[in-house]
Amino acid sequence: MGKDRTLIIAIMFADLVLLTMTVIGMYYLLEWIAPNHTPNTIGLTSLVSTYVISFLASYALYPPIIQERIVKMESVLKRVTITSALMILIVSLLILLVYKGHSFPRTYLVGSYIVFTIFLFIERVLIRKFFMKARSNKRNTKRIIFIGNEPTISKLFTTLSHPAYGYDIVGAFFDGKATEEELQKKRLGNIDQIYEWLSNHSDIHEVYGYFPKEQQGLINIISKFCDNHLIRFYYVPAIDIYNGKISFHFVEDIPVIARREEPLSDPMNKIIKRGFDLLCSTLFLVLVFPWIYIIVGIIIKITSPGPIFFIQDRTGLNGKIFRCYKFRSMKVNDDADKVQATKDDPRKYPFGDFMRRTNIDELPQFINVFLGNMSMVGPRPHMLRHTEEYSRLINRFMVRHLAKPGITGLAQVSGFRGETKHIEDMEGRIKQDIKYIENWTFLLDIKIMVKTITNMFGGEKNAY
Numbered sequence: 054m055g056k057d058r059t060l061i062i063a064i065m066f067a068d069l070v071l072l073t074m075t076v077i078g079m080y081y082l083l084e085w086i087a088p089n090h091t092p093n094t095i096g097l098t099s100l101v102s103t104y105v106i107s108f109l110a111s112y113a114l115y116p117p118i119i120q121e122r123i124v125k126m127e128s129v130l131k132r133v134t135i136t137s138a139l140m141i142l143i144v145s146l147l148i149l150l151v152y153k154g155h156s157f158p159r160t161y162l163v164g165s166y167i168v169f170t171i172f173l174f175i176e177r178v179l180i181r182k183f184f185m186k187a188r189s190n191k192r193n194t195k196r197i198i199f200i201g202n203e204p205t206i207s208k209l210f211t212t213l214s215h216p217a218y219g220y221d222i223v224g225a226f227f228d229g230k231a232t233e234e235e236l237q238k239k240r241l242g243n244i245d246q247i248y249e250w251l252s253n254h255s256d257i258h259e260v261y262g263y264f265p266k267e268q269q270g271l272i273n274i275i276s277k278f279c280d281n282h283l284i285r286f287y288y289v290p291a292i293d294i295y296n297g298k299i300s301f302h303f304v305e306d307i308p309v310i311a312r313r314e315e316p317l318s319d320p321m322n323k324i325i326k327r328g329f330d331l332l333c334s335t336l337f338l339v340l341v342f343p344w345i346y347i348i349v350g351i352i353i354k355i356t357s358p359g360p361i362f363f364i365q366d367r368t369g370l371n372g373k374i375f376r377c378y379k380f381r382s383m384k385v386n387d388d389a390d391k392v393q394a395t396k397d398d399p400r401k402y403p404f405g406d407f408m409r410r411t412n413i414d415e416l417p418q419f420i421n422v423f424l425g426n427m428s429m430v431g432p433r434p435h436m437l438r439h440t441e442e443y444s445r446l447i448n449r450f451m452v453r454h455l456a457k458p459g460i461t462g463l464a465q466v467s468g469f470r471g472e473t474k475h476i477e478d479m480e481g482r483i484k485q486d487i488k489y490i491e492n493w494t495f496l497l498d499i500k501i502m503v504k505t506i507t508n509m510f511g512g513e514k515n516a517y
Contacts, residue, residue: 068176107147375434
């Protein structure tokens with residue numbers, strides 16, 4: 054506990070140094086290139102003090118998590134973003150309350166927020182790398198033992214064996230023989246021998262245990278022993294019943310296990326994704342789409358009689374139906390809502406075929422993104438007929454509707470784009486869609502978008 058407190062204080066000191074440098078640097082930079090946007094009516098000392106006080110307040114509500122042994126970079130980025138945003142909010146309130154009558158340019162507020170957030174994230178990543186390096190060298194380690202031979206214990210053993218996490222796995226207690234060779238090497242005895250062993254070893258920090266039904270009575274005994282000897286005890290439930298990722302929740306004080314982890318059920322993640330969608334769709338619709346609409350619309354009218362847009366009902370979030378917009382790439386026909394496009398589909402006209410190969414026909418879906426019934430990235434929306442058919446044929450098909458459909462998606466950049474000739478093709482697409490839903494991060498969205506753009510220029514064999 055003392056070491057953890059020291060780490061947090063050290064991180065806070067580094068953060069304050071970085072913040073002070075950012076505030077002063079932004080002050081002199083704006084004074085040089087844009088004097089009118091410098092908060093010079095307050096004074097540099099007062100400005101730094103205001104930011105420091107505000108940061109300490111936000112720091113108390115959202116302390117760093119990089120010192121934790123296992124943490125995702127996406128979680129660090131989200132924590133940094135929230136901490137910085139809260140700091141700027143408190144700065145704004147202090148200026149209104151304390152520095153009444155003083156002008157404070159918004160440019161400085163926004164600029165300092167962006168610059169500090171970027172620098173703070175970089176600093177946290179570097180500190181995180183330092184911690185992982187130190188733990189790989191057997192510093193700041195925790196001595197732990199495992200109880201049980203359930204598959205989940207084997208997975209946990211493999212995960213915590215990573216040197217960068219800083220765990221010194223002393224051994225494991227289980228009955229029979231372990232399926233993992235490395236776990237078998239760490240065996241110290243049977244489960245009923247754990248109490249006696251712990252009584253003679255007081256240098257253990259944490260215990261992770263799974264107990265078979267016939268040995269459930271040991272849980273309270275081991276738990277009480279750990280409490281009395283300052284050892285943290287973690288009960289590991291059997292989570293392999295679902296054969297996939299799961300998520301823990303609490304109903305009041307009762308723990309429950311969700312069928313899968315859904316990062317986009319987190320309100321903050323929803324805000325981040327929706328904010329990014331609104332920003333991208335607004336910029337595209339205002340700056341780019343009008344020109345594309347004029348050029349593409351004229352060519353469509355010249356080369357194929359009929360409307361410019363093709364509007365079709367598709368299945369969206371939670372199975373709700375929405376109107377999906379596309380540039381019309383086929384001749385007007387009666388099978389548009391029934392038959393999927395094929396490679397040499399006679400319904401396509403030459404320019405429509407070009408639009409499909411280059412994804413131009415999908416660009417009107419930025420309208421759907423702006424309206425909120427689609428996202429930049431997500432499972433591709435299917436025709437209603439396909440939803441009805443495949444939901445009967447493919448297990449877990451409807452899970453893909455737990456996220457908003459997207460202009461592009463993980464399945465599309467993983468080779469499952471276009472016509473699904475065989476049921477295995479659709480099954481592969483569904484697996485990728487579910488993988489996206491269970492593993493969503495903002496960085497994953499960015500990677501998929503970049504991959505989509507490179508595929509547009511490199512060409513895709515299923516783009517027809």
